[in-house]
Structure formats: C-alpha cells, structure tokens
Amino acid sequence: MIVDRALRTAVTVLPRRWRTDRRSALVGLTALRPHLGVAGLGVAGLLRLTGLRRTATAVGLAGAAAAAPALRRVLPRPDGPLPDGPELTVLVANVLLGRADTGALAATVTRERPDVVVLPEAGVAYLDRLLPLLGGYRGWSSVPPGVPDQRGTVVLVAPRAGEVDVRPGQGMRLPYLEVTGGLLGARTLYAVHTSAPTNPRWTELWTGELALIGEWTRTRPAPVVAGDLNAVVDHRRLRDASGDCVDATDGTGRGLVGTFPSSLPRWAGIRIDHVLVPRGSVTRRHVVLETPGSDHRAVLVTVRLPGAQDSAR
Known part of the structure; x- marks a missing residue:
C-alpha cells in the first residue's frame, strides 16, 4: 500500500x-x-x-x-520550564471541500473547547451550517459568500480568546486569515492552506507560499501558523519556512502520527496539518482526532507561549 x-x-x-x-x-x-x-x-x-x-x-x-x-x-523530550506567556489551544481540521460532518465537528469543538479553530476548505456556506451548533463561538471566512468552500479557510474563536481582530490576507493562491489581539496580544495567528505540490505549476506556488510563511516566522513577536501546509517536516522548504518557530509536535514523540489520508492507519499516513509555534513554547498536549466526512484527521494542540518580550529577543 x-x-x-x-x-x-x-x-x-x-x-x-x-x-x-x-x-x-x-x-x-x-x-x-x-x-x-x-x-x-x-x-x-x-x-x-x-x-x-x-x-x-x-x-x-x-x-x-x-x-x-x-x-x-x-523520542519525547522532557519539558523545560514553562514560559510566562498565555496558554493557547488550537484545533486544525481540513473539512474536505466543506463535506466534513458538521455535527461531529461541533461535538469535538464543544468537548475540547479550543481557543481558535482553523478549518481549511471551508467557506461561508460551511460556516453558516456549523456556527449555529457552537454556542459562544464567532466565525470568519477568508472568502466571501458564493465562493466554493474548497477555496476558503474558516476561523472560529472561543469567548476565552477575547476580542480579536480577524482580517483576510493575500499572497497565496487560497486566501488566508490573520488573527491578532485578545489572548494573542500583539502576536499574529495565520490560518492557512497552501497549494498542494501535485504538479510543476502548483509546486512552484507551494514553494513561494512556504517562503511567505518563512517571512512571517522571522518577525517579532514570532507568530503561530496553523493549517494544512501540504508539507511534512522532511521537506526542506517547510524547515526553512519555520524560521523562529517550531512544529508543535517537537519534543512530544508524536511527530510521525499521520493526518492524511484518513483512510490509512495513522502510522501509514503523512502529517501535513501543522501548528507552528514560537521557539520557547512548551506543548502541553498534542492529539490527532478523527474528522468524519474528511480525508484529513484533525490536530489539537495546547501550548504555553513565550511572553511577547521573550519572543522579541
């Protein structure tokens, strides 16, 4: 296989x-x-x-x-001392052209209560079906109404995240979202879905999009980047793009748990869904969850972020 x-x-x-x-x-x-x-x-x-x-x-x-x-x-590593920044829980779930089961996803969100949810391949249509099932969450789409779900990325924010500013970003084939303020403070969370490198043209786009992520991860304070990056950590382009960030699985011993395709066992798949966090962060929890109706599994991480001053060094 x-x-x-x-x-x-x-x-x-x-x-x-x-x-x-x-x-x-x-x-x-x-x-x-x-x-x-x-x-x-x-x-x-x-x-x-x-x-x-x-x-x-x-x-x-x-x-x-x-x-x-x-x-x-x-091979997991012992956790170092906890940084003095906020604790943030992020859920990333590619919802396969807006086809993932909204009831099952809502149950996961309700149970886990992530602060920020990033849903690649979701637009306004999917958001309108999902949001009524989630009490207290607010939602934004990277694409306007009428654009197919497959071109969009949705962000949901829990009440605990506070008053955030969410704005669309340009520079990738698929529009992304930038989240700042509230629990994040001056730090930006980028919710993204890069092109899949399945042909020469899209490989070129993928290379440029990862280079753009590399520009973000070298700013201060270092950001959080969450989504379907269509890359594994063995790809040099992703390693270069990490900049002053690391994959949230770093040191957890769970770096080989596959998120795609969900039809294969977890040990046989590849991990292309990521949460990149600033260096100095400590991952408190990392789990891979089933997403009924999607060809991806979801990634849920809880990280303690460094303070903004520490990130600026």
Missing part, C-alpha cells in the same frame, strides 16, 4: 519532460521518506535471510539513512 502510494505520488508530480522540473517529483517522495526507510530496512532483512549479505548491507544503510531523521520525532 505504501509503495503503491509512493509510486502514484511520484507519477502525479512528474513533469511532461524530465528536464522541465527535476525537483517536483522529489516533493512527493520526500513526504514518504520515513516509510521508504523502514521498507528499505525490511527488504534488507529479507535479503540477508537469502544470503545476499552485501546487497542487504547496502540496502540497509540506505534505509537507515532515510529513516534516521524520523527518530527524533518519536
């Missing part, structure tokens, strides 16, 4: 001529590097059993090299 998905991903992103864009194919394969590394180790074991020791060693070394970077994402 994994190998088949890897091959199909590679074929999808291959350009019509090999010389037009040699890197786009690697985007899809890089997302599966831990899976391919483990598969390589398994193949090496089988080769060794058949007596092909030299070949087994070569394949095993290649598999180990591919899988090694994943080790730090499955």
Whole structure:
C-alpha cells in the first residue's frame, strides 16, 4: 500500500519532460521518506535471510539513512520550564471541500473547547451550517459568500480568546486569515492552506507560499501558523519556512502520527496539518482526532507561549 502510494505520488508530480522540473517529483517522495526507510530496512532483512549479505548491507544503510531523521520525532523530550506567556489551544481540521460532518465537528469543538479553530476548505456556506451548533463561538471566512468552500479557510474563536481582530490576507493562491489581539496580544495567528505540490505549476506556488510563511516566522513577536501546509517536516522548504518557530509536535514523540489520508492507519499516513509555534513554547498536549466526512484527521494542540518580550529577543 505504501509503495503503491509512493509510486502514484511520484507519477502525479512528474513533469511532461524530465528536464522541465527535476525537483517536483522529489516533493512527493520526500513526504514518504520515513516509510521508504523502514521498507528499505525490511527488504534488507529479507535479503540477508537469502544470503545476499552485501546487497542487504547496502540496502540497509540506505534505509537507515532515510529513516534516521524520523527518530527524533518519536523520542519525547522532557519539558523545560514553562514560559510566562498565555496558554493557547488550537484545533486544525481540513473539512474536505466543506463535506466534513458538521455535527461531529461541533461535538469535538464543544468537548475540547479550543481557543481558535482553523478549518481549511471551508467557506461561508460551511460556516453558516456549523456556527449555529457552537454556542459562544464567532466565525470568519477568508472568502466571501458564493465562493466554493474548497477555496476558503474558516476561523472560529472561543469567548476565552477575547476580542480579536480577524482580517483576510493575500499572497497565496487560497486566501488566508490573520488573527491578532485578545489572548494573542500583539502576536499574529495565520490560518492557512497552501497549494498542494501535485504538479510543476502548483509546486512552484507551494514553494513561494512556504517562503511567505518563512517571512512571517522571522518577525517579532514570532507568530503561530496553523493549517494544512501540504508539507511534512522532511521537506526542506517547510524547515526553512519555520524560521523562529517550531512544529508543535517537537519534543512530544508524536511527530510521525499521520493526518492524511484518513483512510490509512495513522502510522501509514503523512502529517501535513501543522501548528507552528514560537521557539520557547512548551506543548502541553498534542492529539490527532478523527474528522468524519474528511480525508484529513484533525490536530489539537495546547501550548504555553513565550511572553511577547521573550519572543522579541
């Protein structure tokens, strides 16, 4: 199943001529590097059993090299001292063209009470169906009425988040939202959905959009970036885009829990839904939740943020 998905991903992103864009194919394969590394180790074991020791060693070394970077994402680290900033809970759930079950999602929000909810692939139509099920929450869409859900991102804010300012942002193919004020103070939370690098043109857009995120993450105070980034931490573009932020899974030991596609077991999927938080933040909780009706799983994180002065250093 994994190998088949890897091959199909590679074929999808291959350009019509090999010389037009040699890197786009690697985007899809890089997302599966831990899976391919483990598969390589398994193949090496089988080769060794058949007596092909030299070949087994070569394949095993290649598999180990591919899988090694994943080790730090499955080994939790002790928490450091808590910073003196606010505690923030964020839920990210791609709702698949506005098709995710609103009742199930409302139940999750009601149970978990996140301060901010980010819903890629949701617009005004989905917001109008969901918001009446959520007492006290306010909602905004990055696109106006009449625009299909798939082009939008919705943000919901709980009463605890206080009086926030929410405004649309430009610079990505899919409009995003910027949230400031209230619990966030001077810090900005960006609710985003980057282009999927499934062909050369969109790979170029994806590269530029991650570069824009990199500009945000190098501002002071460092922001929170939440949404479907269509990238895994093995992608160099995402690592570069992190700037003065880190993935909220960093140090939790849960960095390999897949959020997409939800049809695969969590260990077999890839994690493209992220919450990037300022360096110095401490993740108090990180869970991956089912989202009925969507091809993504949701990500829920609770982080203690550094104070604005600490972030400005």
